[in-house]
Amino acid sequence: MVEDQQVELELPPLDTLAARLEYLFDKIRPTPEELSDSDEPGRRYTNKEIADKINAAASDTGVTISAAYIGELRRGVASDPRMSHVRALAAAFGVNSGYFVDEAAARRIQDQIGLLNELRRMDVKQVALRQVLADSGLSATDTQLIEQMVARLRAVAEGSDANSASDEPDERR
Known part of the structure; x- marks a missing residue:
């Protein structure tokens, strides 16, 4: 306050x-x-x-x-x-x-x-995401879960971009 x-x-x-x-x-x-x-x-x-x-x-x-x-x-x-x-x-x-x-x-x-x-x-993009999630009324646990999902999706996207030049999905998940 x-x-x-x-x-x-x-x-x-x-x-x-x-x-x-x-x-x-x-x-x-x-x-x-x-x-x-x-x-x-x-x-x-x-x-x-x-x-x-x-x-x-x-x-x-x-x-x-x-x-x-x-x-x-x-x-x-x-x-x-x-x-x-x-x-x-x-x-x-x-x-x-x-x-x-x-x-x-x-x-x-x-x-x-x-x-x-x-x-x-x-x-700091993470802080912005946290603020948006908090403003939407999600609990701290839900916010943390979504942050982890976003981080995982980003890692998967970066991994598939680096490992594959095609549009095929990465099957190693």
Whole structure:
């Protein structure tokens, strides 16, 4: 409980749309697929990159946005965007649009982003699996069993990839 309170104290306030948007720019990074060979891994998105992501989906969403407008939203110069822009920004960052309008949703997403960034930093996939299983309500015993099954499946898959170039299943099990 004390740890939860400490984590909450460390989270910055998200009391404006500009603060929430800036938090996403600060914490969410381009994926390796989005980076070019000359890009620095772990760098921040630019306004133009987010605008380009939103505009690339315009044929499906009907929403376009400019990098300049995103900059105005980040600085608080513009503070009342259309709901379609809010949804598009949320989609570009991969968060629920409730993040921008609901305090509880913003805190949940902020907590999730913090956890994901920590997991990425540590490169610990096992912790993520454990968290998902715990969140689904499984007992500690069931969680451990599933973790062992995943580890076994991974080992079998790696073994069959290394031992066989064909699509035949490994019969040695």
